[in-house]
Amino acid sequence: MQTTLRLPVVYRKIFEFQGDQCYRQQFEDSQQNPQWFQIILRILLNFSIIFVKKYMEMKEKVDKVVVNVHTDDEPLPVLLNRNISTSYHAFNHLSKHVADNAVLVDVQPNIGGSYTSCVNQPLQDQATIRKIDFDSSEFVNLLNDAYWRSCALVTAAILKESLDVNLEFTIPNIDVSSGFFHVDVEGLNGNALSRDELNTINRYAKSFIKNAKDFEVVSIPSDLSDEVPSNYIVRIGDHVFPSSGLVIRSTSQIGRYSILHSKSSGIETVSVGGVSLPFSQPTSSYSWGLIVKNALTKYQKSSSS
Amino acid sequence: MSSATLPRIGVTIGHVAQKLKTGGIEPSRRARLEVLRRIVTRCVREERVELKWNRAVEARPYLERLIQLGVERGPLDEYTAEMMEWWLPERDLIVKMHEVIVPRFAEIQSPYTSLYRLPPKRLQQFIQNKREFWKRYDIGILEIDKNPFPPVLSENSAKNEESPNLLNLLLTDALKNNLEK
Amino acid sequence: MLEKLLWILGRRPPLDFALATVPQAAVARPRITYESVKEMIEDFSVVLGVPKYRTSKPKKVTRKFSFSRLLQPIDNLVTCPSCSNIHPSDSICDKCYEKVRSVTNEIKKKMMEYNPYVGDKQDKEIFVKFKGEEIEKDEVVNGKRVIELEKRATELV
Numbered sequence: 254m255q256t257t258l259r260l261p262v263v264y265r266k267i268f269e270f271q272g273d274q275c276y277r278q279q280f281e282d283s284q285q286n287p288q289w290f291q292i293i294l295r296i297l298l299n300f301s302i303i304f305v306k307k308y309m310e311m312k313e314k315v316d317k318v319v320v321n322v323h324t325d326d327e328p329l330p331v332l333l334n335r336n337i338s339t340s341y342h343a344f345n346h347l348s349k350h351v352a353d354n355a356v357l358v359d360v361q362p363n364i365g366g367s368y369t370s371c372v373n374q375p376l377q378d379q380a381t382i383r384k385i386d387f388d389s390s391e392f393v394n395l396l397n398d399a400y401w402r403s404c405a406l407v408t409a410a411i412l413k414e415s416l417d418v419n420l421e422f423t424i425p426n427i428d429v430s431s432g433f434f435h436v437d438v439e440g441l442n443g444n445a446l447s448r449d450e451l452n453t454i455n456r457y458a459k460s461f462i463k464n465a466k467d468f469e470v471v472s473i474p475s476d477l478s479d480e481v482p483s484n485y486i487v488r489i490g491d492h493v494f495p496s497s498g499l500v501i502r503s504t505s506q507i508g509r510y511s512i513l514h515s516k517s518s519g520i521e522t523v524s525v526g527g528v529s530l531p532f533s534q535p536t537s538s539y540s541w542g543l544i545v546k547n548a549l550t551k552y553q554k555s556s557s558s
Numbered sequence: 559m560s561s562a563t564l565p566r567i568g569v570t571i572g573h574v575a576q577k578l579k580t581g582g583i584e585p586s587r588r589a590r591l592e593v594l595r596r597i598v599t600r601c602v603r604e605e606r607v608e609l610k611w612n613r614a615v616e617a618r619p620y621l622e623r624l625i626q627l628g629v630e631r632g633p634l635d636e637y638t639a640e641m642m643e644w645w646l647p648e649r650d651l652i653v654k655m656h657e658v659i660v661p662r663f664a665e666i667q668s669p670y671t672s673l674y675r676l677p678p679k680r681l682q683q684f685i686q687n688k689r690e691f692w693k694r695y696d697i698g699i700l701e702i703d704k705n706p707f708p709p710v711l712s713e714n715s716a717k718n719e720e721s722p723n724l725l726n727l728l729l730t731d732a733l734k735n736n737l738e739k
Numbered sequence: 740m741l742e743k744l745l746w747i748l749g750r751r752p753p754l755d756f757a758l759a760t761v762p763q764a765a766v767a768r769p770r771i772t773y774e775s776v777k778e779m780i781e782d783f784s785v786v787l788g789v790p791k792y793r794t795s796k797p798k799k800v801t802r803k804f805s806f807s808r809l810l811q812p813i814d815n816l817v818t819c820p821s822c823s824n825i826h827p828s829d830s831i832c833d834k835c836y837e838k839v840r841s842v843t844n845e846i847k848k849k850m851m852e853y854n855p856y857v858g859d860k861q862d863k864e865i866f867v868k869f870k871g872e873e874i875e876k877d878e879v880v881n882g883k884r885v886i887e888l889e890k891r892a893t894e895l896v
Binding site: 603604606648649650651653654657658662674675676677678679699706707708709710711712 | 831846866
């Protein structure tokens with residue numbers, strides 16, 4: 254009953270800028286679906302580009318905004334489309350190398366306090382943006398958290414693609430110091446994955462990461478925050494996940510990556526753990542072996558408790 | 559020898575005397591000194607030079623002793639003046655030695671020079687009949703300390719080891735747990 | 740039949756009687772004392788290992804210049820902590836030094852801009868000022884020759 258009451262609010266907020274009857278009808282139907290929220294998210298992100306195009310057609314004139322890109326010399330002013338262009342587009346004016354290396358963005362708006370955002374997140378207001386990459390010492394903890402969260406999301410996407418699209422995931426907040434990340438999977442009937450299955454998935458994971466899929470991010474407006482549990486919605490390839498925090502730019506920034514182990518953590522849920530390192534932090538296979546071994550023992554210990 | 563009273567120089571002396579060869583002079587003691595003099599002169603002029611490793615090792619004690627003479631005896635000493643004149647044939651370098659380099663080390667103990675080794679590098683020597691000739695070189699960096707150049711070994715490397723980036727976090731944890739076993 | 744079988748199976752000579760002859764002739768015993776070393780060597784030359792055949796050229800060449808002689812494993816490689824470049828443990832990292840070298844050469848170029856033949860001398864310490872840097876303390880530069888670089892410190896390093 255509550256869902257039917259809440260739906261119109263979400264519906265209005267998301268679709269008020271376009272009056273397409275087709276989508277309207279779709280959402281009238283989704284009112285009956287108990288998992289209406291998932292479907293909204295899926296449609297919102299899978300069709301976000303269509304939305305933007307329709308929006309542009311409708312309005313014809315796109316709102317422009319000037320954003321300053323921080324460089325070692327003078328800041329570079331860049332003309333962007335408000336709410337459409339991302340920091341990635343802005344950095345591309347500087348160089349492709351800079352844009353590809355950017356992991357997060359430090360945004361200093363002309364009005365209000367500074368904050369950190371994802372690279373593939375549309376810019377809203379006049380601001381000065383600064384690239385944060387894996388070399389910057391200032392935001393190390395923020396970077397580590399974002400990277401760990403992204404790896405968990407990538408794991409979820411890989412499992413979804415290699416096992417079953419209808420799996421449900423919860424991504425717990427894990428500290429980097431625990432040495433591993435893990436995702437909880439619902440829909441496997443509590444069957445943990447075997448060694449062989451994990452090997453096959455790992456092999457697939459390599460090609461998935463190599464494809465350099467972007468993390469497309471939409472932040473949930475604050476007036477919707479009581480409707481939506483998470484702060485961000487992230488799209489990786491064909492999959493959409495809610496995310497509690499920032500994520501990296503692309504899977505191409507993931508270097509060594511390995512799904513280690515899986516165990517049943519409840520009646521229905523299976524937990525899958527892994528470990529990863531950024532592409533820009535290369536290491537020898539010996540060191541990586543140590544890290545993997547440590548993560549595996551730690552993860553197995555944590556599963557017993 | 560009037561240099562007998564000087565303190566020991568703080569650098570290692572090569573075990574085997576290198577037969578340093580140079581074009582135009584038969585390989586002899588004279589040729590060897592000529593090569594060493596050229597290196598010392600160049601080193602005083604440029605303050606940081608890249609040389610073949612064996613030449614750098616061989617020339618370093620001579621450079622060290624020359625600076626030490628300046629520091630210990632000063633420009634008015636007869637023997638120092640003679641040595642300076644021989645090792646630095648260009649007059650402006652003698653001035654540089656006494657007015658710039660020696661005052662740097664007035665309060666400091668030897669060594670006054672540093673020597674670093676680079677990994678061996680293959681470099682092309684010449685092309686003859688479309689055939690490329692390559693040779694492997696051991697390269698040393700000889701420098702006079704307190705020079706205006708950026709340090710060869712940056713403090714950055716030490717700082718990087720302590721940085722709490724992901725690789726460091728995971729690896730230190732792994733090593734710690736590995737040791738505990 | 741049995742013999743043949745044994746022969747095939749055991750590879751032994753057939754079981755049979757045979758005459759064993761013992762040479763009765765007196766064997767010339769080797770002399771125990773020699774008058775000179777040369778004499779001894781001559782007597783023993785049959786016993787010493789002497790090549791029976793000439794060693795062929797390919798064998799010699801392989802012995803001298805086979806891959807195990809020409810290529811030797813480097814077992815002192817370490818990873819640079821700041822750039823992960825691999826280099827021998829007794830040397831500094833060449834990747835990191837490349838950056839230092841570029842800055843050094845920039846400074847050297849400026850440092851060498853003097854003519855000793857008209858009486859110019861390097862008679863002052865050198866202070867390097869990168870582009871965009873402000874000289875804060877006057878004492879630092881006092882009495883020093885200032886070299887201004889066109890590039891910033893971050894660009895070079």
